[in-house]
Amino acid sequence: MISFENDYLEGAHERILHRLIATNMIQEAGYGEDDFSAQAAEKIKSAIACPDATIRFLVGGTQTNQIVIDSVLQPYEGVIAAETGHISTHEAGAIEFSGHKVLSLPAKEGKIKAEDVDNLVETFYQDANYQHMVFPGMVYISYPTEYGTLYSKKELEALAAVCQKHKIPLYLDGARLGYGLASPSADVTIQDIARLCDIFYIGGTKIGALCGEAIVFTKNNEPKNFTTLIKQHGALLAKGRLIGIQFLELFSDNLYFDISQHAIDMAMKLKTGMLAKGYQQYLDSPTNQQFFVMPNEKINELQEKIKFARWEKYDDTRQIVRFATCWATKEENIDALLALL
Numbered sequence: 001m002i003s004f005e006n007d008y009l010e011g012a013h014e015r016i017l018h019r020l021i022a023t024n025m026i027q028e029a030g031y032g033e034d035d036f037s038a039q040a041a042e043k044i045k046s047a048i049a050c051p052d053a054t055i056r057f058l059v060g061g062t063q064t065n066q067i068v069i070d071s072v073l074q075p076y077e078g079v080i081a082a083e084t085g086h087i088s089t090h091e092a093g094a095i096e097f098s099g100h101k102v103l104s105l106p107a108k109e110g111k112i113k114a115e116d117v118d119n120l121v122e123t124f125y126q127d128a129n130y131q132h133m134v135f136p137g138m139v140y141i142s143y144p145t146e147y148g149t150l151y152s153k154k155e156l157e158a159l160a161a162v163c164q165k166h167k168i169p170l171y172l173d174g175a176r177l178g179y180g181l182a183s184p185s186a187d188v189t190i191q192d193i194a195r196l197c198d199i200f201y202i203g204g205t206k207i208g209a210l211c212g213e214a215i216v217f218t219k220n221n222e223p224k225n226f227t228t229l230i231k232q233h234g235a236l237l238a239k240g241r242l243i244g245i246q247f248l249e250l251f252s253d254n255l256y257f258d259i260s261q262h263a264i265d266m267a268m269k270l271k272t273g274m275l276a277k278g279y280q281q282y283l284d285s286p287t288n289q290q291f292f293v294m295p296n297e298k299i300n301e302l303q304e305k306i307k308f309a310r311w312e313k314y315d316d317t318r319q320i321v322r323f324a325t326c327w328a329t330k331e332e333n334i335d336a337l338l339a340l341l
Contacts, residue, residue, distance in 0.1 A: 002333045003307035007176065007288060007326035012246070013208040013259060019249045020242070030238045031227070032057055037244025043251040044202065044214055048194035054217040056226065057243035058235055061175045062091045064201050064213045067233050069138065070098040071223040072169060072199070077137025079171075080117055082107035084146050086173060101134045109283050110145025114158035121166045139163055142173035143193070144180040148285030153188045160196040169198035169221070176288065178207045178260030184268070185286035194218050204243075208250055208259050208327045212243035259327035263288040266325040266334055273338040282314070288325045293318050298341075306337055 003009055011017075028034035041055035058064045065087055069079050078101035081088050087095050088102050095102050105112045105120060121136050139159060144150055151159070163170040172193060174180075177200070181190055193200055198219050204212040223229060230236045237243065250256040267288045274292055275281070282291035293314050294302075299321060302308070309322040323337070 001305060001307055002336055004323040004325065004329075004333075004337065005307040005309055007179075007206045007263070007324045010326070010328040012210040013249075013255065013327065015255060016209060016246050016249045019245055023241075023245055028241050030240060031236055032240030032244065034241040034244055036241050036248050040214070040244045040248040040251060043248065044216065047190060047251055048216065048218075049191045050194040050216070050218050052220060053194065054220075054222040056215040056217075056222070056230070057237075057240060057247065058213050058215060058230070059211050059237060059243065060205060061086075061173070061201075061203065061213060062094050063233070063235050064215060065091065065140075065173060066094045066098050067230060067235055068171060068199060068201070068215060069095055069100060069140070070233070071226060071229045072171070073100050073137045074135070075099060076135055078103045078134040079138045079140050080105060080112075080120060080136050081140040082110060082112045082145070084110050085140060086142055086146055086175075087140055089146070100137075103134065103136055107145075109149045110142075110147035111149060111151060111155065112139075112141065112159075114155070114162045117159065118162045118165070121162075121168070136166075136168065138168055139170050140173065141170070142175065144176050144183075144285075144287040144289070147283055147291065148287040148289035149283065150180055150183060150186055150286060151188075153192060156188060156192070156196045163198070170196070172197045172200035174201050175203035175213070176206055177202050178256055179263050179288040182257065182260040182264045183286040184264070202247075202256075204246055204250060206326065207256060207263075209243075209246040212246050214243075214247050263325045263327050263329060266329040266331065269331070269334050270323060270325065270337065273334070274341065277338070277341050279341070282311075282320045290323045290325075291320055292323070294321050302340060305340060 045053050080103045083104040084107045105116050202214040280293040311320040311322045314320050
């Protein structure tokens with residue numbers, strides 16, 4: 001059965017597998033202190049044009065979000081996020097489990113507005129009882145959003161300005177960062193992301209790696225004793241080389257960006273084909289996640305041969321469905337899906 005259920009169905013790009021095999025018997029230090037991780041960090045710093053950045057490697061997205069947010073925030077602080085954001089909806093309360101409240105804001109097509117963040121913080125400090133409340137200590141966004149939409153450079157600059165005004169960090173979840181940057185609608189570069197965000201991470205799990213995310217602290221702002229904090233969360237990988245090697249390969253010869261572009265090319269072919277067949281978009285996503293409104297009968301029929309995500313109810317006879325492409329999506333599978341539609 002062909003699946004478009006998510007963007008981490010396959011294992012890893014063959015170049016990564018080859019690099020893992022080629023380096024398999026080389027002895028290296030553990031816990032991310034290996035030479036492969038150091039080389040990968042230098043390649044990332046070069047790619048983002050931020051030579052003073054600190055790069056750390058973790059295994060997965062939820063783990064990364066929880067550790068970054070918990071390590072940066074004070075015990076009495078919470079994190080501002082879209083009500084549809086990943087940490088708000090799809091991380092099983094991992095942030096709250098670490099002792100920090102998610103302070104949700106209304107979102108439009110997955111995005112929050114700088115003025116809403118500003119209003120939330122201003123309103124908090126205008127409350128005479130704010131010492132009895134959860135302090136807003138960070139802003140979390142993702143690029144792309146949960147709905148595949150993108151923040152423009154202007155929107156990111158506005159969010160960064162509000163965060164600077166209130167002296168709170170802007171943290172960007174980049175689980176699908178490559179797919180956002182490769183979109184024809186993107187007007188930001190990875191260098192812009194590094195310049196405007198205090199912290200972000202480069203997703204590998206969804207973009208060619210077996211697993212792994214690269215955290216980037218851009219403003220000489222890595223939390224004190226961060227290695228110890230990672231260890232306390234049970235996330236310090238003894239064989240840290242396994243993540244370092246993968247990012248070393250992803251950031252060699254433009255691989256990360258080339259395979260991200262492939263996912264976008266496949267998504268645009270899927271979008272064009274579905275629109276030509278008369279299907280209604282739920283919203284106009286310019287990235288690898290495509291959302292369409294589909295009759296329940298068609299959904300039941302299609303699911304016999306294709307896997308995809310039932311996102312949410314649209315009305316009594318239709319649902320919103322999501323088709324996700326990725327670095328490994330085959331064009332013939334797009335053709336097969338369109339033929340069934």
